[in-house]
Structure formats: structure tokens, C-alpha cells
Amino acid sequence: MKQRSLFDIISPVMTGPSSSHTAGAVRLGLMVRNIYGEVPKKITFKLYNSFASTGKGHGSEKGLMAGILGCSVDSDKIKNIFQTQEAKNIEYNFEYEQNLDRHPNAVDFSLSGCFNMQISGNSIGAGNIEITKIDDFTTKISGEFNTLLLFYKDKPGMISKVSTYIQNENINIASLECDRNAKGETASMCICLDGEIPLSIIKNIENLDDVYFVRNIRKLEG
Amino acid sequence: MEYAFNTFEKLINLTEKRNKQIYELMQEKEALDFEISVNDVRNKTKKIITAMKEAVTRGLKSREKSFSGLSGDDCAKLIERYKNSKSVFGKLFEKILCYSVATMEENLRMNTIAACPTAGSCGIVPAIIIALSEEFNLTEEEEINALITAGAIGYIISSKIAMAGAVAGCQAECGVAAAMASGAAVQIMKGNIEQTINAAALTLKNVLGLTCDPVAGLVEIPCIKRNAFMAVEAIVAAELSLAGVNSVIPPDEIVDALVQTGQLMSPLLKETSNGGLAATKTGLRITSELRKKEEL
Numbered sequence: 001m002k003q004r005s006l007f008d009i010i011s012p013v014m015t016g017p018s019s020s021h022t023a024g025a026v027r028l029g030l031m032v033r034n035i036y037g038e039v040p041k042k043i044t045f046k047l048y049n050s051f052a053s054t055g056k057g058h059g060s061e062k063g064l065m066a067g068i069l070g071c072s073v074d075s076d077k078i079k080n081i082f083q084t085q086e087a088k089n090i091e092y093n094f095e096y097e098q099n100l101d102r103h104p105n106a107v108d109f110s111l112s113g114c115f116n117m118q119i120s121g122n123s124i125g126a127g128n129i130e131i132t133k134i135d136d137f138t139t140k141i142s143g144e145f146n147t148l149l150l151f152y153k154d155k156p157g158m159i160s161k162v163s164t165y166i167q168n169e170n171i172n173i174a175s176l177e178c179d180r181n182a183k184g185e186t187a188s189m190c191i192c193l194d195g196e197i198p199l200s201i202i203k204n205i206e207n208l209d210d211v212y213f214v215r216n217i218r219k220l221e222g
Numbered sequence: 223m224e225y226a227f228n229t230f231e232k233l234i235n236l237t238e239k240r241n242k243q244i245y246e247l248m249q250e251k252e253a254l255d256f257e258i259s260v261n262d263v264r265n266k267t268k269k270i271i272t273a274m275k276e277a278v279t280r281g282l283k284s285r286e287k288s289f290s291g292l293s294g295d296d297c298a299k300l301i302e303r304y305k306n307s308k309s310v311f312g313k314l315f316e317k318i319l320c321y322s323v324a325t326m327e328e329n330l331r332m333n334t335i336a337a338c339p340t341a342g343s344c345g346i347v348p349a350i351i352i353a354l355s356e357e358f359n360l361t362e363e364e365e366i367n368a369l370i371t372a373g374a375i376g377y378i379i380s381s382k383i384a385m386a387g388a389v390a391g392c393q394a395e396c397g398v399a400a401a402m403a404s405g406a407a408v409q410i411m412k413g414n415i416e417q418t419i420n421a422a423a424l425t426l427k428n429v430l431g432l433t434c435d436p437v438a439g440l441v442e443i444p445c446i447k448r449n450a451f452m453a454v455e456a457i458v459a460a461e462l463s464l465a466g467v468n469s470v471i472p473p474d475e476i477v478d479a480l481v482q483t484g485q486l487m488s489p490l491l492k493e494t495s496n497g498g499l500a501a502t503k504t505g506l507r508i509t510s511e512l513r514k515k516e517e518l
């Protein structure tokens with residue numbers, strides 16, 4: 001349950017015109033950038049439903065790209081983001097689909113560069129977002145917490161090992177979500193934490209056998 | 223120490239019990255909930271006020287159209303009118319209209335604004351606080367007190383309903399913004415705590431059923447002009463309240479009525495742009511013209 005804040009009401013200071021369709025788009029882009037870990041060489045954005053039909057007028061596409069390039073929701077670069085050199089350095093395109101099985105403001109990101117990755121997320125209102133899928137794994141990342149994400153070979157004892165590292169640093173776990181392709185195949189772990197994640201934890205987890213991918217996804221500010 | 227509140231009744235009780243103003247309780251609660259200092263809360267609020275003022279300043283000078291080409295020069299028209307003639311209610315009234323429209327036009331130009339509580343209702347609270355601040359020479363601290371008071375009103379309403387047109391129509395956006403602004407106006411005019419909350423109550427009663435039916439799904443028609451209307455409504459509520467005209471229905475019950483009204487409203491009228499103004503002949507024509515323009 002999100003702790004409500006005075007600043008949910010009198011802010012954010014943001015680039016207009018819509019908290020869900022502009023600020024939410026920027027924050028989705030920022031989150032995808034954090035998960036991918038770098039600026040991708042190539043990206044396809046697929047916008048669904050309301051994002052697809054009213055996104056242009058709301059600057060949703062600009063917002064998504066600005067987030068990928070690391071702009072905050074109040075950046076004055078958002079408006080002309082496609083004219084910037086950083087945007088021109090990326091090979092990008094936009095697709096649109098009406099699909100009532102998806103959230104009204106859903107976006108799929110197909111990223112490539114050093115590696116390929118598919119990320120899906122929704123802009124759920126008032127600038128809040130959720131990352132719902134990374135590759136084939138269901139996730140629950142809101143950007144509200146620092147989040148540790150790992151992919152590993154499904155086997156007994158992994159949750160215990162990882163949580164021990166976290167416990168040793170005296171960090172509280174706010175939520176934990178696991179998913180897997182099938183028994184013994186690739187699995188995902190998504191741990192939301194109160195407080196900062198020290199580099200040592202990431203290093204320790206990276207060094208565990210059968211861990212393929214680790215990301216420290218910092219919470220979104222503002 | 224008791225500090226939490228999520229109803230107007232509880233807030234009023236706490237102000238009496240602890241002999242504090244609304245803004246004092248709100249800033250204290252925020253500081254305790256998020257483990258920051260009251261000073262941090264006030265500094266963050268000050269930055270928001272600065273952003274609001276910058277948006278007004280830029281907006282007053284601009285005639286830039288929105289991407290849709292539908293709007294962007296309404297504020298310029300108001301300024302032009304007041305160059306040569308007086309408004310019905312005088313200088314302060316002119317400022318309230320201009321500042322609310324200036325802020326909304328900055329929003330649709332994709333420039334920086336403060337969502338308060340939402341981007342589509344971003345013109346109302348700043349118009350009241352900034353215009354009244356200029357008129358009555360408020361200090362920076364008084365401006366901060368006013369915005370935190372407005373925030374407290376929105377905070378309480380948001381404990382029962384999400385601030386989104388998709389949830390409860392424009393009641394929950396411009397309606398709430400006007401309630402917040404009316405409370406801020408009473409605070410600025412040195413009304414008491416009951417009058418502050420009562421002004422919010424009077425405002426909310428007058429926005430029940432307000433639809434969210436923007437043409438082509440854009441935050442332009444009727445949102446820009448509505449911000450000007452609602453800013454004035456906030457002043458009507460503040461004046462009534464300062465004169466001792468009370469809402470017969472208590473504020474928390476009005477919020478319940480707003481929630482119920484939101485639930486009863488057809489989805490066609492809640493930010494889907496499938497009903498109301500959006501579905502008028504002209505609304506549909508504009509929508510189809512824009513779709514063609516976007517495909518180019």
C-alpha cells in the first residue's frame with residue numbers, strides 16, 4: 001500500500017499536458033532504461049489503446065523517448081526530444097495497437113544493442129507506473145522502491161541465499177515476487193527494498209552459480 | 223502524539239486539540255510519514271510555488287499554439303481586452319482569469335507546470351495563490367502556508383477517491399482543485415479553520431456530476447476554459463464562507479456524495495472521450511481531423 005503524500009496532491013512539477021500520458025510515459029521510459037542498464041541502440045515502442053489513440057497529442061512518444069534518454073518528468077528537453085542528437089543516435093520506431101486485453105495505457109518496449117530484451121509496462125494514472133513483464137517473466141516494479149531484479153537457473157535455495165545477503169546488510173524487504181519458465185529452467189526474482197542496495201550485495205549475487213542477470217533498479221525520484 | 227487525519231472532521235478536531243493551523247498539521251504529518259524535516263516539506267513546497275510562478279510568467283507572454291492547433295492564444299485575448307477596458311470585477315479578477323489560462327496553456331504547449339492536483343487542473347490553485355499574493359502582498363512563508371493548506375484539502379479528499387477524470391470525472395480534477403483553491407483563499411484572507419474547510423465544502427457541492435469529456439482525448443477542450451471558471455468559483459466559495467454562509471451538509475458527507483456520483487457516472491463521461499462534448503458532431507469532426515494530421 002502506497003503511503004500517500006502531500007506532494008502527490010500539489011505536484012509533480014512536470015512537462016505538460018498529462019500526468020498519465022506525458023509524465024507517466026517519461027517514467028516508463030526511465031524505468032526501462034534502468035532495467036536495460038544502458039541506452040539501447042535500437043528500440044521499438046508499441047503503444048496500446050488510449051496511449052495509441054491520444055498519445056501524439058499528449059506527447060506520450062516524446063515522453064517515452066525522453067525517459068529512455070534519462071530525462072526527468074520536468075525536463076525542458078522532452079518537448080523537442082526527437083530533434084536532439086541523443087535521440088538521433090538511436091534507431092527507433094513506434095507501433096500502435098488497439099487491444100482490450102491490455103491496460104488502457106500499456107507500452108511494449110523491444111530493445112536491442114548489447115543484448116535483446118522485451119519490457120512491458122503500464123501508466124496507471126497520476127504519473128504512477130508499473131513494469132509488468134520483462135522478457136517472459138511477470139514482474140511487479142513500481143519505481144517506488146529500490147528493486148533488485150535477477151534471472152537465474154531455477155533450483156532450491158536461491159531465495160534463501162539472496163535474502164541472506166540482504167539481511168546481512170540489515171535492509172528490510174518490502175516485497176518479493178518470483179516467476180519461472182518451468183521447473184529447473186530460467187527463473188526471475190524481483191525484490192523491493194527499503195533503503196539503498198550496496199554494491200557489495202550486487203557483486204555477491206553476480207558471483208553466485210547459475211545467476212544470469214542482476215540489476216539494481218533505483219527507485220524513481222519525483 | 224496524535225497527528226494522522228483522513229477526514230475533515232478529524233482534521234478540525236486535531237487543530238482544536240493541538241491548537242494548530244491546518245498547514246502546520248499537514249506539514250508535520252508529511253515530515254513524520256516520510257522521515258524528513260518540516261523545513262524540507264516547506265522547501266519542497268516553495269520550489270513548487272516557484273515553478274507555478276514561472277509557468278504564469280511564461281504563459282502571459284506566449285501565443286504558441288498546442289500540437290493540435292486548437293488552442294494557445296486565449297490568455298493573449300484576455301490580456302488584449304484588459305489593455306483597453308476594465309473587467310466587471312476589476313484588476314484582481316483579471317489576474318485570476320489570466321493566470322489560470324496562462325498556466326493551462328503552458329501545460330498544453332508541453333512546458334513545465336505543477337500538477338495540482340492534476341495536470342488538467344493545473345491552473346486553478348496557482349491562479350488563486352499568486353493573484354491573491356500580489357494583491358495582498360503575501361510573504362513567501364504565507365504563500366507556502368496557503369499551498370500546504372490547499373494540499374491538505376486535496377489530501378483528505380484523495381483518501382476516499384483517486385484524483386483522476388477516469389475515476390470520477392472532472393469533479394475529481396478541476397472540482398477538487400477549486401476546493402483546494404477556495405481553502406487557500408480563506409487562509410490568505412485570514413479566515414478561521416472552519417471557514418477554510420467550509421469553503422472547500424461549498425465548492426465541492428457545486429461541482430458534483432462534472433463530467434470529463436475532452437474532445438479528442440486532449441487536455442484542451444473544455445479543460446482550459448474550465449480552469450478559469452473554477453478559479454472564480456473558488457473565490458465565490460471563499461467569500462460565502464468568510465461571510466459565515468455555511469454548508470448544511472458536512473464536508474465529509476459531501477466527499478462521500480462525490481464518490482457516489484463518480485461511481486454512478488457513465489464511463490462515457492469519465493475520460494474516455496466517447497461521450498459528452500467529445501461525442502458532439504463538432505467534437506467528432508475535430509477528432510477525425512486530428513487523427514489524419516497525426517498520420518502525416
